[in-house]
Amino acid sequence: MKARLVLLATLLLAACAPTPYEQLERAALQTLAASPLQSDTLRGKPLIINYWASWCSPCREEMPELAALQRQHGQNLTILGIALDERSAVQAFLQQTPVNYPVLLGDFAGISALMVEQGNEKRGLPYTVLFDAQGREVARFSGRVHAEQLNALLRSQAAGRDSQAEKQ
Amino acid sequence: MHALKTLLFWLIPLLLLGTAHAVDPDTLLKPEEAFQPSARLVDNTHISVQWQVAKGYYLYRDRIRVSHDKQDLALDFPAGIVKDDPYFGRTEVYPQDVALIARSPRTLQASDRIELTFQGCAEAGICYPPQTVSLTLDGRSSTTGVAGLFGVAGKAETPDxxxxxxxxxxxxxxxxxxxxxxxxxxxxxxxxxxxxxxxxxxxxxxxxxxxxxxxxxxxxxxxxxxxxxxxxxxxxxxxxxxxxxxxxxxxxxxxxxxxxxxxxxxxxxxxxxxxxxxxxxxxxxxxxxxxxxxxxxxxxxxxxxxxxxxxxxxxxxxxxxxxxxxxxxxxxxxxxxxxxxxxxxxxxxxxxxxxxxxxxxxxxxxxxxxxxxxxxxxxxxxAQPLWYPRLAEPASSMHLTVRSGDELDRALQQARGKPVLVDVYADWCVSCIELERKTFPDPTVKQALREYVLIRADVTRNDDEAQGLLRRFGLYGPPAILFYDRAGQLHEKRLIGFQPPAALIAGLPAEPAR
Structure with missing residues (x-):
């Protein structure tokens, strides 16, 4: 009985606060190659979602830094670039400035709604959210983000995980 | 215990984060607050389209589109300010209120709707996705609520x-x-x-x-x-x-x-x-x-x-x-x-x-x-007030000049049924002459004022009649621009001091529906 109540409470809580994976799933985003995003594969490591567009100057400025961050952390970090932009413009920009993480597209209204859901009520770009390995939001950035800011957060998170592992 | 430690590991960077924000999201405006468009029919085929642009924000000239019935309209842009963007090079932007004229090949009515697409950024380093707004041509702003607080009604004219x-x-x-x-x-x-x-x-x-x-x-x-x-x-x-x-x-x-x-x-x-x-x-x-x-x-x-x-x-x-x-x-x-x-x-x-x-x-x-x-x-x-008027072009014939309250009343009576603009003017007032030379002859202003009856209240003589005129409007001196609606009712809104063309057009009162 008690176990069931706990389960129910957990489910309710989960329903109230959807994980970023569920949010991404609902937005039905596609990769540049037009295949759907497998949001389940994102679980278990920190996730950075970066909303951008090719017409947004500060976005263009920060993307090489995000690519460097991805290189640095390799398999231990997922970065997703979500473009509020036309496919052709995105492709043209990425040809000039390639990035090593997936860039996703979708319909504007859907992406806009997703962005607001993830805390960007003012809908300005760039906008970046960092989630921990459990899908909890750690930080959000309006405007140009710097790799050091994200790195500091990721490092302290890794340190926290290590100390947790030691105790166990 | 380890839970507490984990919490601390999270908390510390979070506390640091307050300073790490590139842009403070609390002070940031939503796009509909930063850029408030309105449109007004000037005559059958010309629309004056305006944006009130919040301080610290700007619109891209190249990204403005106006369409009616899915057809793009030809636009007359005022000159913007050239911004040197690190990625896009020199682009023309509007960091202040802007008014432009759209020309329609077809006859339009005030109840018709046009669609505006525009895009802008905040100087703080945030850009907004393209905004699309549908507007009627009666001068009313599309947004209500928060936008209303920022006031379509002249924000710069009279300090609170x-x-x-x-x-x-x-x-x-x-x-x-x-x-x-x-x-x-x-x-x-x-x-x-x-x-x-x-x-x-x-x-x-x-x-x-x-x-x-x-x-x-x-x-x-x-x-x-x-x-x-x-x-x-x-x-x-x-x-x-x-x-x-x-x-x-x-x-x-x-x-x-x-x-x-x-x-x-x-x-x-x-x-x-x-x-x-x-x-x-x-x-x-x-x-x-x-x-x-x-x-x-x-x-x-x-x-x-x-x-x-x-x-x-x-x-x-x-x-x-x-x-x-x-x-x-x-x-x-x-x-x-x-x-x-x-x-x-x-x-x-x-x-x-x-x-x-x-x-x-x-x-x-x-x-x-x-x-x-x-x-x-x-x-x-x-000595500018002494020589500047000599340079001015002959007083524009579009103005009807009155010098006393009685004359003004008669002119207003005649203009009943049309909106009226009263330009409080004096020969010795430099700003008045600037208005005369720079603002009123501007083609966009001419377009926007096409329907208006223009009355000049000339207080040059500063005699009893002139002082009476100023007292009537609670003015201390020229220049001032006042508006009457079609029913002959004085609008509360007024413009004081020199107004560049865009400010004058943006300052026109929204016409109540006919």
Whole structure:
């Protein structure tokens, strides 16, 4: 009985606060190659979602830094670039400035709604959210983000995980 | 325990994060707040489309589209400001309110809808996705609620006096002091620099302390006359500002500056008759500050001189004083304003006197001649109301000129059924003539005003009739632009001071639906 109540409470809580994976799933985003995003594969490591567009100057400025961050952390970090932009413009920009993480597209209204859901009520770009390995939001950035800011957060998170592992 | 530790690991960077934000999302506006469009039918085929752009935000010219029934309309853009974007190179943007004219190949009605697409950014480094808004052509803004708070109705025209004076006296005075400091960096005070320098440079080998005190005395003269002007306005309700713009006053000042300039060129030396001089010298020996009095008077004259240049802030202060009848607050406010304005002059006073002894005779002469030129330019500037109208094109025929309340009433009666713009004008008012030359002839303005009956309320003569006109509208002087609707009802909204074309168009009252 008690176990069931706990389960129910957990489910309710989960329903109230959807994980970023569920949010991404609902937005039905596609990769540049037009295949759907497998949001389940994102679980278990920190996730950075970066909303951008090719017409947004500060976005263009920060993307090489995000690519460097991805290189640095390799398999231990997922970065997703979500473009509020036309496919052709995105492709043209990425040809000039390639990035090593997936860039996703979708319909504007859907992406806009997703962005607001993830805390960007003012809908300005760039906008970046960092989630921990459990899908909890750690930080959000309006405007140009710097790799050091994200790195500091990721490092302290890794340190926290290590100390947790030691105790166990 | 480890849970607590984990929490701490998360908390520390989170606390640091407050400073790490590139842009504070709390102060950021939503795109519909930052860019508020409205559209108004000018005639059957022309639409005036306007955006109110919040301070610190800008629109991209290239990204503006206006369409009706899925068809893009041809647009006449005003010139924007060229921004050097690190990625897009030189792009033209509109960092302020902007108005453009859209031309439709088909006949339109006020109830028709057009679609606007536009895109902009915040200077703080945030860009917004393209915005699409559907609007009717009756001048109403698409947004309500929050947008309403920001006010489509003239935000820059009349400062919110209730809020401004609501605080304690100290805060009010502090604000005026700051405002004065701000004003001192505008071109308004440039004419005063040569005066201060003349006063100080004219004196050979005086101490820095004395020159500072002289400047201080000068500023006191200026500040006290402002205070007096404010209180006099309150007490008498007369048109002080207007009186000071009278042609003969202007001519007197211009002549005074020409004389000063000639003295600087060495045509004659500014010296009082020797008997009088020795008399004053004796007086000066008895009074430690013999020259302070004259400098003080100079300050009084200077206050009068720069007054018209600062018409808008003065108008606000005088309006408040006039309404509240609070002589003390009003007087002190203007006094603080002038003190703030004069503060930078103190620097010139101190600096000028200490640097001069090191200059050689020839340099000194060159400096004097330089000041002579500046003083001549000041004379030309002061006399602007006298010569500027001569340059103006003949008064535009589109204006119907009235000179009294009765004439205005008759004109308004005739214009019933049409919206009316009343331009309160005087020949001696430089801003009025600028409006005449720069704003009204602008094609976008002409388009926007096509339906309006334009009436010019000419208060040049400053006679009883003219003063009656100003009193009727609660104005202290021209320029001002007032609006009547089709039913002959005066709009609350008014524009005071010079208005560039976009500001005038953006300032037109929204027409109630017919």
């Amino acid at each position: 006096e209730s809020g401004f004076f609501g605080g304690s006296l100290a805060i009010t005075l502090g604000l005026f002091l700051l405002a004065g400091l701000g004003l001192s960096f505008t071109a308004c005070l440039y004419p005063l620099i040569p005066i201060v320098s003349t006063i100080i440079l004219g004196q050979q080998g005086i101490s820095r302390q004395r020159s500072l005190l002289l400047t201080l005395s000068y500023i006191q003269g200026m500040a006290l006359s402002y205070a007096a002007a404010g209180m006099a306005a309150a007490a008498s309700g007369t048109l002080l500002v207007v009186a000071l713009q009278q042609p003969w006053v202007t001519a007197l000042f211009a002549g005074f500056f020409v004389l000063m300039a000639l003295a600087m060129f060495g045509v004659f030396s500014l010296q009082l008759p020797s008997s009088l001089q020795s008399h004053i010298q004796k007086l000066g020996q008895r009074l430690p500050g013999g020259h302070y009095g004259s400098v003080f008077v100079m300050g009084v004259l200077s206050a009068v001189l720069v007054g018209p240049c600062m018409a808008p802030p003065l108008a606000a202060a005088l309006a408040y004083i006039g309404r509240s009848g609070d002589l003390l607050t009003g007087g002190l406010s203007l006094y603080s304003l002038a003190l703030g304005m004069g503060a930078p002059l103190l620097l010139i006073g101190g600096f000028g006197a200490s640097i001069l002894p090191r200059l050689s005779g020839t340099t000194m002469n060159r400096v004097r001649r330089g000041f002579g030129v500046i003083l001549l330019l000041v004379a030309v500037w002061v």
